[in-house]
Amino acid sequence: ADKPFGFYDATVDGGWRVPGEPYTVAPGSDFMWWRARMLGGRTNHWGRIAPRMGPYDFKPRSRDGLGVDWPLTYEELEPYYDKTEALIGVYAHDQSLENTPVSRNGTQMAPPKPRAFDLLTKKTCGPLGIPVIPAPIAVLTQKQDADRWPAKLFPGNPLAQRVVRDAMRERQACFYATGCGRGCAIKANFQSTTVLIPPAMATNNLTVVTNAMVREVTVDGRGRATGVNYIDKTTRTDQHARARIVVLAASACETSRIMLNSKSSLFPNGISNGTGLVGKGLMDTVGAGIGGQIPALENLPPHNNEGTTRLHLYTPWWLYKEQAAGKLDFARGYHVEFGGGRDMPDAGIFWGLENYTNGAYGKRFKEEARRYYGSFVYFDGRGEMIPNDDSYCDLDPTVVDQWGIPVLRFHWKWSSHETNQAAHMVKTFAQIIEGMGGKVGGAVEKDGSKVIAKGGQIIHEVGTVRMGDNPRTSVLNAHCQSWDVKNLFVADGAPFVSNADKNPTISILALAWRTTDHILAELKRGAI
């Protein structure tokens, strides 16, 4: 309850509920908002799944008439995916599939070997026409090349090269022990806390102010951002940080909350919100999954099944042609994450075993436990949601948090594109489980609205401060720069225009790097 992902989860002071900092949900909506209240934010807790968005994902409206196109192409972001992968370390497949690109410049690492259930899944999926390939994961499978990458990533910048080289040398390749979710003592996995912030601090150009809750962006009489007002939570006093440039990256919804609360005579509806679009276009990821028991996996010879503790193999979306031909009742794709086998026994192990053993207890329970241990698998779909007018956040007119800051109110509705997709997920997974000779746990639900995760539950909220190439239909330009306030930028998931089935972290990082390059270029030419 205090630590929703377990006592040892690397995120502290965060969760589905943050004491003293409520949010509200509009009548008829269902939405869960997970927040990380610590340095490094949400990178302290994530699956490390780092797939690139593909060329289709940037132009969804052009392809099927739904949603909104991004103001940039895959080719424009591609160099930043390369750089981000080289900086943080990502293992992945080595061949591009349709709309599932990999690096053309060797910036990704070799994947670890598949585990037993990975191989069994791959074998089963082959005849079903479902691809199973190495998953893109932000975990080092080898030492980073600290002599090569810093000079390539930061040409002409000896300070950046030095701190990044030192940081890379401190990181070790995965030692296939200790779960990623608890944080990595050898820095083999990517989280900002261990990979980005230490070298940034080593430049001596960074001051970190923690326990600071931003109330609003301040502006001068000409409408330029001058800094932020924040509350020092430890003293409960208001403070101001002055800035030439303000970059918001508070997580998508929190960023739009700051903007909506930054009201002034120039910006009565919140900063950069003349269009009223801030808060609109909120998206999460479609999630649905089922598990099953596989007799073939019973009584497997004891062996180490852990690997990186993250995905080794996965299934990227594969039915593009069927979708284009109108054969599916949903417009966008999903990828499949799966797992199982002889993992470290954890809380909940053998929850439900009674259904396989007629309620065994005593010595028979121990025998059944030995037999069934490692024979369970799960499949989870993670799919694209199309933005809709009913899913957004705004300020609750009557509720404030303990700092006196008006809180967000969430409005949420899945469309049939999402619920039909969820139904397709569980139907497909049941096919795979049966193909493995196994049995699905429970009945397979045909109604997607009954299996789809709640809005926010997958913790991939993006959108709400959309980028675009038209100031009337977007809040930010193609460089994540406010149309209205030239020295205000957004560098988290809020600028997202669509939410492909590709987990957002790597795209957030790549986009932020591109935004930073733009800021530097604009500073150089004196434009901001």
Next chain:
Amino acid sequence: MERRDLLKRVGMTAAALPILSHGTSKVPTQSVAPQAPAWIGPAGTPSDPDLVRPKTPWEKVLTASEMTTLTALCDAIIPADEKSPAASQVGVPEFINEWASAPYDYQRGGLVQIRGGLAWLNTEAIRRFTKPFAQLSESERNLICDDICFEPKAKSEFKAAAKFFDLIRDLAATGFYTTREGMKDLQYIGNIPLQKFDGPPPAVLKHLGLA
């Protein structure tokens, strides 16, 4: 560590992962910079607990007589055999007491169910055999357990007790199989630092028809 670095880290208490002190594993002490606020480590709140020295911040509430009954039940579910000890030998009843005493809504509901179930067990044992559950012989215990070990097949008068039994079985399995002895029983292999990960050995591939 240079003092300038230390000062920058002051105030990071909410995010005080020791890992942040990159380049050294030493935690800064007050003597380094006595005038600066000390590194006080995790805030010590429930959402920011001391992970290195974990402690349970709540009192365990089950009484000694409830624990006696619970211990007998745990050992009826997970008895000693040739491969591993009984549940009570690795602290499972104490683990369940800690779980049931937690101040969260879900566990508060669980506590009511567990207390009610333990009371029912004794009442039933006395009704059938004129002695409390913990004093029953194995065959007497099994006569009660057989009636409540599987809720879908339990008679209507045993449904509530069967739900309770299932909760204890789940919790006992969690408590038991997450110990060194329980992991050994399952022949779990892992969480060992490896230079490289080789994937499943040939015997596993053969077992799966993948060799």
